[in-house]
Amino acid sequence: MNAVLPLELRRVTHWFGSHRVLRDVDLHVESGEIVALMGANGAGKTTLINVVLGLISPQRGERCLAGAPAGELSRVHRAAIGWVAHSPQLYPRLDARENLELFVRLRAAAGARSAPIDEVLVRMGLTHEHDQPVATFSRGMLQRLALARALCSVPELLVLDEPFTALDREGRQQLSRILNDERTRGAGILLATHDAEVASMLADRVLRLHGGSIVAQVSRSELTGTHDEGFRARVMELWTN
């Protein structure tokens, strides 16, 4: 039984002071789909992600997880979510393994199971660096380790904020493969990006956020029978208009 999927936000509105950062946003993420959230800086992507993660409770609208309204995210909800933030959020004085172990043990204390750390390190290509202090890692390695931490939780919902930033070509291909694998496993993925190429390549649905509102969206399933190139063109159109 799912803990958080389907994720649904209904008419979510939020202010910071007198500035409205989200306006009547509807969002829906199902198992086994990748939803890309595109928007320029300041469009409200990170705030929307914070609402999804429970770091912000929307001032208007509703957040529903697994079909039930969720005012606050419980420990069970949070155990089912993997998150990769724009900053890697890792402890620089610990090594890669220690960073993962901390969260795996905190999860275990909460009764949540995690993937074996060694497996995840292999999957992320970090086996040789597992005992290196994180402070010595490059930006790309930090990003991979942050993703490794998210994957340790075998997430039902994977939320990623600009995960392709700082990754080289090989790293981008590896991340794309992993996201596709996670989708195949049945995870729902919410991906915030301002890279239209990434969105068109990976996503099942692409939403464009502008000024705190979803102003347009395109779904791969709407274009059944058309070539991938058709979807890519629609995403590019969505981004440039």
Place this chain on the structure above:
Amino acid sequence: MSLVGRDKTSSMGPLPRQAWLLVLHDLRQELREREIVSTTVFFTLVVLVMFGLSFASLGTALHPLIAPGLLWLCVMFVGSMTLTRIFDREREADTLRALLVAPVERLAIYLAKATVTLLVLLACMALLVPGLVVLFPGASALATNPSTTIALVVLGCLGYVAVGTLFAAGLATGSGKHVLLAVVLYPVTSPVLLFALVATRALLEHHPRVMTYLGQMAAVDVLLLVLGAWLFEPVLVGVGRARVP
């Protein structure tokens, strides 16, 4: 040292287990960095020497008036330095948000940060109190009543960290507000420290109501801990729940 395979906490419930893991985690970082302990211990020794040079030559009759102020002034500054640094570590790498998104009890974060701060304070007090006894013979009651002194120091420091952790966490969640910590912390922790100051003076003057004061301090500590634990989550994650304009 690997955390996995050293789990001695499996018989505990989620809250104490997570709090314990976070305490070990903070101590591990401190062992590698030694930033907080070295700063606070050095500060304590400097304060002790400076006050010793300034006031030790005064008559022993005045020592019971001086020593309590020195003791709790030191707690105030060491506590402020420790709380600032402990939450700055989380701020610098934005790791506090990673903990908030993980299935971690918010109360475990509060208990862990409060415990580590308390340990640092007690380590400094382990230097300061004997130093006071040596430099200020009029404060020898601190040595002749060790159990009362320990209870006094622990209760005073506990009250301080119960309030201090709450405010340090609140300021750590905002950006650029940590400079306000000292400004906010000193007034809100003053009542607890004044209480401890009065109790310390009563101990040094062999006042018969010392144990009553300690009992009252313990009651205040329980109240502050309950209040801190109750308010910690809203303070930590309630930032987004601002009023709709």
